[in-house]
Amino acid sequence: MDGKADGIDVAEVAKLARLELEPDRIPSLQKEMEAIVGYVNMLAELDTDQIEPTVHAVDRVNIIREDVPGEPCPRELMLRTAPATVDDELVRVPQVLPGEGMA
Amino acid sequence: MMNGSDPVTLTVREASAGLEHGDFSSTELCRAFLDRAALTEPKVRALLSLDPEDVLRQASASDARRKAGRALGPLDGVPVTLKDNIAVKDAPCTCASKILKGFVSPYDSFVARRLKDAGCVLLGRANMDEFAMGSSCENSACQKTANPWGLDRVPGGSSGGSAAAVASGITCAALGSDTGGSIRQPASFCGVVGLKPTYGRVSRNGLVAFASSLDQIGPMTKSVYDAALLFDLIAGHDDGDTTSLPGDSGGCAADLAAFEEKGAGLKGVRIGLPKEYFELDGISGEVRAVCEQAKETLRSLGAEFTEVSLPHTKYAMACYYIIATAEASSNLARFDGIRYGYRSPEAADINSVYFRSRGEGFGPEVKRRIMLGTYVLSSGYYDAYYLRAQKVRTLLRRDFEKAYESCDLIFTPVSPVTAFRFGEKADPLQMYLSDIFTIALNLSGDCGISVPAGIAAESGMPSGIQFMAPALQEKRLFRAARAFECARPQKEFRASL
Incomplete structure (x- = not known):
C-alpha cells in the first residue's frame, strides 16, 4: 500500500466476482479501479496496530431466542420469483454436472 | 375538493388532522396526489411505478375504516411513498436494476408492515441509483429523475426519487435508505427534511442490502415534525433483523409537541463545528453563505457554537x-x-x-x-484493506465520542454543493468525494438530519444543513431541527413546477 495501485488484474477479479465484463470495458475499469484503490491506500499512513476493528457500529452480542418454529414464507410464493421452474415445484437450472442432460 | 388545502405542501400532520376532522377523505386526498402526479411525473419521473387503482383501493379501505369508527390510528389514510429497495408484498421491488426487472416481492418489509398496520396508503415506488449506489439517481437503470426545483439538475441520490416525490408534491412523505448520505443529500438537494436514524433503530428486514453495517431506513418529509411522526412509526425492535436494537423511538413527535409548547428555543444547547469540515476546499461559496446564515438563526435561538475536531476526517x-x-x-x-x-x-x-x-x-x-x-x-x-478500514472506523468513532464531550450536537453542511446538472460529475471518484459530509455518520452509526436552510444565491437551488447527534439521541436532533425550521428566514420550500 504505497499510494499507487498499479497492475490490478481486472480479469482475475471479475472471475472471482462471477462477472462477465465486456472486453472493451476492461481498460477503463482498470484505470478507475487503480485511481480509487490508489486513493484508499492513504489509510496506510495510519498506525492501526493497537486498534480494535469496528465490525458493527452498535455493539451487540449474540441474540438468543426460544427454539420455536416461525412461519416461513410459503414455498409457492418464493417459487413465483424464480426465473424458471419445474412443474412449479422446483427451481430449474441448467446442467451442473457433466454427462447426459436432463430432458 | 380538498377544501382549500394544497396537496403540494400538505404535511403528514396536516393530512392526519384533515382526515380526522372530516375536511377530506383519504380517497379525495389520494386523488389530488394522483392528479398532481399526472401533471408533474412526465417532467420529474420520481416514480418507477405507480398503480392508481391500487392507491384508490387502499384509500377507500381507509375511508371505510374511519367511517366505521375503526381507524387504525392518526395516520390512517395518509399516503407515503417508498424507495424501490424497500419490499412491499405484491409490489415491484427492482432497486432500479435490470437484474430485478419485473421482480414482485413475496413479502412485506418490517417498515412496510408498520405503515400498513397504521393504515397508511402506500403510493408508488420511488426511483433510486441502482442498488442505492450513487449520489444523483443517474445510476438508475430505468430512468433519470429530475430535480423539481430545476429540471436540468439531479435530485441527488441515492434516494432521489423519494426526495423528488415529496418535493414535487405527489405524496405526503417518503421513506428512503441511507448508506453514506443517501437520505440526507437528496433531501438537501430537493428542499425536504431527511433523517438518518441511529444504526439498528429501524429494522433493515426487507430492505435490499447494500452495505449491511451502514444501511439504515429513514423518513423524507415536508417538515421536521413529520419526520418525527414517521420515525416513531417505523422505529422499534424486530426479531427479523439481528442488528435491530431493543426498545422504540421513545415518542419523538410527542416530545416535539411539548418542546413547541415551551417556545422551541435552544438556550444552552452547545453546537459543535468540526473544523476539519469547514476547512475543506470544495465547499461552494453559496453553501457556505447558507451555513453562515443558519448559524446566525441558531445563535438567535440561544444556541452556543463551539469548535470541535474530528481529526480523522480525511480518512473517512x-x-x-x-x-x-x-x-x-x-x-x-x-x-x-x-x-x-x-x-x-x-x-x-x-x-x-x-x-x-x-x-x-x-x-x-x-x-x-x-x-x-x-x-x-x-x-x-x-x-491491508478491509481489516484496516474497520480499524480506521474505530478511530472515526472515537473522534465523534471525543467531540460530543464538549457539545450536544454537531452542525455541518450536507453537501459541498447544491444540486448539479445531469452529467456534470462523470468521474466516479469525484462523485464519491461529494459525500464527504455525510459518510462519517454511517461509519459512526450515530443519527443525523438534513433540514432545508435556504435557497443558494448562485444556483437558485435549495440547500440544507445537517445536525448530527450521538446514537439514540434522535430527540435532540428533532428539537434543534424544529427550532431552526420555525426560525429560519425562508419559511416555505416549494418547488415551482
Missing part, C-alpha cells in the same frame, strides 16, 4: 469505500440468476448463468463497486 472517504464496496460485493453475490431476478437467456451451463446474468443484469457503477469490493476482500488483501 477511503474507509467508507472499502467497507461499503466489500459488503456490497458480498451482499450482491445473491443475484446469481438462479432463484430470482434476471437470468441470461444465453446461458447454457451453470457458470455462464452466473457470469452472464450478472454481467448483463448489473449496471456500470454496481459492477465497479462489486469489483472493488471483491478486490479488497481477495486473498492477501483482506488485512
Whole structure:
C-alpha cells in the first residue's frame, strides 16, 4: 500500500466476482479501479496496530431466542420469483454436472 | 375538493388532522396526489411505478375504516411513498436494476408492515441509483429523475426519487435508505427534511442490502415534525433483523409537541463545528453563505457554537469505500440468476448463468463497486484493506465520542454543493468525494438530519444543513431541527413546477 495501485488484474477479479465484463470495458475499469484503490491506500499512513476493528457500529452480542418454529414464507410464493421452474415445484437450472442432460 | 388545502405542501400532520376532522377523505386526498402526479411525473419521473387503482383501493379501505369508527390510528389514510429497495408484498421491488426487472416481492418489509398496520396508503415506488449506489439517481437503470426545483439538475441520490416525490408534491412523505448520505443529500438537494436514524433503530428486514453495517431506513418529509411522526412509526425492535436494537423511538413527535409548547428555543444547547469540515476546499461559496446564515438563526435561538475536531476526517472517504464496496460485493453475490431476478437467456451451463446474468443484469457503477469490493476482500488483501478500514472506523468513532464531550450536537453542511446538472460529475471518484459530509455518520452509526436552510444565491437551488447527534439521541436532533425550521428566514420550500 504505497499510494499507487498499479497492475490490478481486472480479469482475475471479475472471475472471482462471477462477472462477465465486456472486453472493451476492461481498460477503463482498470484505470478507475487503480485511481480509487490508489486513493484508499492513504489509510496506510495510519498506525492501526493497537486498534480494535469496528465490525458493527452498535455493539451487540449474540441474540438468543426460544427454539420455536416461525412461519416461513410459503414455498409457492418464493417459487413465483424464480426465473424458471419445474412443474412449479422446483427451481430449474441448467446442467451442473457433466454427462447426459436432463430432458 | 380538498377544501382549500394544497396537496403540494400538505404535511403528514396536516393530512392526519384533515382526515380526522372530516375536511377530506383519504380517497379525495389520494386523488389530488394522483392528479398532481399526472401533471408533474412526465417532467420529474420520481416514480418507477405507480398503480392508481391500487392507491384508490387502499384509500377507500381507509375511508371505510374511519367511517366505521375503526381507524387504525392518526395516520390512517395518509399516503407515503417508498424507495424501490424497500419490499412491499405484491409490489415491484427492482432497486432500479435490470437484474430485478419485473421482480414482485413475496413479502412485506418490517417498515412496510408498520405503515400498513397504521393504515397508511402506500403510493408508488420511488426511483433510486441502482442498488442505492450513487449520489444523483443517474445510476438508475430505468430512468433519470429530475430535480423539481430545476429540471436540468439531479435530485441527488441515492434516494432521489423519494426526495423528488415529496418535493414535487405527489405524496405526503417518503421513506428512503441511507448508506453514506443517501437520505440526507437528496433531501438537501430537493428542499425536504431527511433523517438518518441511529444504526439498528429501524429494522433493515426487507430492505435490499447494500452495505449491511451502514444501511439504515429513514423518513423524507415536508417538515421536521413529520419526520418525527414517521420515525416513531417505523422505529422499534424486530426479531427479523439481528442488528435491530431493543426498545422504540421513545415518542419523538410527542416530545416535539411539548418542546413547541415551551417556545422551541435552544438556550444552552452547545453546537459543535468540526473544523476539519469547514476547512475543506470544495465547499461552494453559496453553501457556505447558507451555513453562515443558519448559524446566525441558531445563535438567535440561544444556541452556543463551539469548535470541535474530528481529526480523522480525511480518512473517512477511503474507509467508507472499502467497507461499503466489500459488503456490497458480498451482499450482491445473491443475484446469481438462479432463484430470482434476471437470468441470461444465453446461458447454457451453470457458470455462464452466473457470469452472464450478472454481467448483463448489473449496471456500470454496481459492477465497479462489486469489483472493488471483491478486490479488497481477495486473498492477501483482506488485512491491508478491509481489516484496516474497520480499524480506521474505530478511530472515526472515537473522534465523534471525543467531540460530543464538549457539545450536544454537531452542525455541518450536507453537501459541498447544491444540486448539479445531469452529467456534470462523470468521474466516479469525484462523485464519491461529494459525500464527504455525510459518510462519517454511517461509519459512526450515530443519527443525523438534513433540514432545508435556504435557497443558494448562485444556483437558485435549495440547500440544507445537517445536525448530527450521538446514537439514540434522535430527540435532540428533532428539537434543534424544529427550532431552526420555525426560525429560519425562508419559511416555505416549494418547488415551482
